C-alpha cells in the first residue's frame with residue numbers, strides 16, 4: 662500500500678500543562694493513526710519559546726516513527742499555514758472560585774485572532790477542536806472569524822465530561838469502563854452541562870442493562886451524579902491547585918481520534934458542534950450532542966426520546982450558551 666500523505670497538526674498553548682501530555686499522544690500516533698506521518702507545529706506566546714525549544718528536543722528524542730518534523734513558533738502565520746488539524750488549547754485556565762465563563766473576556770480575543778488566522782492560512786478542510794475555556798463559546802467565535810471554513814469543522818471539547826460521567830457510572834455499578842456505553846453530555850462545558858444516562862447501558866453479569874436498572878439508585882442518578890460531573894473541574898482545581906491536564910489531554914486525544922478515525926459501529930460520543938436545531942437547541946450554538954462519525958464527518962444522533970427532566974436541563978444549558986455568546990460578541994466589538 663502507498664504511504665499515507667503527511668498531515669500538518671497545530672497544537673496551541675503547547676508550552677502549557679495540557680500541551681505537555683497532549684503532544685506525546687499527537688506525536689506517537691495515538692490520535693491520527695500509527696501509520697499516519699505528521700508535521701507538528703507548536704504555537705505559544707513569545708516568552709514561552711525557550712520552554713518550547715526544550716519540548717521540541719524531547720519530542721525528537723522520543724524517536725517517534727510517525728513524527729516527521731517539529732516547529733515551535735509564536736507567529737500565527739507560521740502556526741496556522743496549511744494545517745489539517747488545529748488543537749486550540751492555549752488560553753488562561755481558571756483558578757479556584759471562578760466559573761469558566763469568568764475567563765471569557767480574557768480568552769475570547771485569542772479565539773477571534775486565531776479564527777482570522779484559520780481563515781487566512783489553514784486548509785479549508787481543517788478540523789478544529791477548542792479546549793481553552795469557555796470552550797464552546799470560544800469555538801463559536803473562532804468559527805465566526807473564519808467564514809471561509811465550513812462551520813461544521815469547528816468543535817469544542819466535552820469529551821472530558823463524558824469520560825468523567827462514564828467513570829462515575831462504572832464505579833457506582835462496580836463494572837469496568839468498557840462495560841459502560843452510551844453516556845451523553847448535552848450543552849455547555851460548564852456547571853450547567855447535562856450528563857445524561859437515560860440512553861446509556863451497563864454490561865453487568867453478562868447482561869446489558871439500562872443504567873437506571875443497573876445502578877438502582879434514581880436519587881443519585883438525578884442528583885449527586887449530575888452534580889459531581891458538573892463540578893469535577895472545580896474539584897480537581899481545589900485539590901491540585903491547577904486545572905485538569907492529563908485527563909484533558911486524554912479527552913482531546915479521544916475527540917480527535919474519533920473525528921479522524923471514526924466512531925465504533927453503533928456507538929456515539931459527545932462533541933460540542935454547531936447546532937442545526939436538533940432537539941430544539943437554537944441553531945448556531947456550539948452545543949454538545951451525541952454524534953457518530955464516519956469519513957471525518959460527524960452526524961448528530963437523531964430520534965432519542967427526551968423526558969421532561971432532561972428537556973428542562975437541556976434548556977438551562979442552551980440559555981447559558983446564548984448568554985455567553987452575546988457576552989463574547991460584545992467583547993469582540995470592543
Ligand code: NAD
Nearest residue numbers: 674676677678679705751752753754792793794796821909
Ligand atoms: P496553562 O496555563 O498551563 O497553559 C496555557 C498555555 O497557553 C500557556 O503556555 C500560555 O502561554 C499559552 N497561551 C496563552 N495565550 C496564547 C495564545 N494567544 N496563543 C498561543 N498560546 C497561548 O493552561 P492549561 O492547563 O494547559 O489549560 C489551557 C486551557 O484549557 C485553559 O483555558 C483551561 O481552562 C482549558 N481546559 C479546558 C478543558 C475542557 O474540558 N474543555 C479541560 C481542562 C482545561
Ligand code: LMR
Nearest residue numbers: 755761794894895904905
Ligand atoms: C475542566 O473541566 O477540568 C476544565 O474545564 C478546567 C476547569 O476550569 O474546570
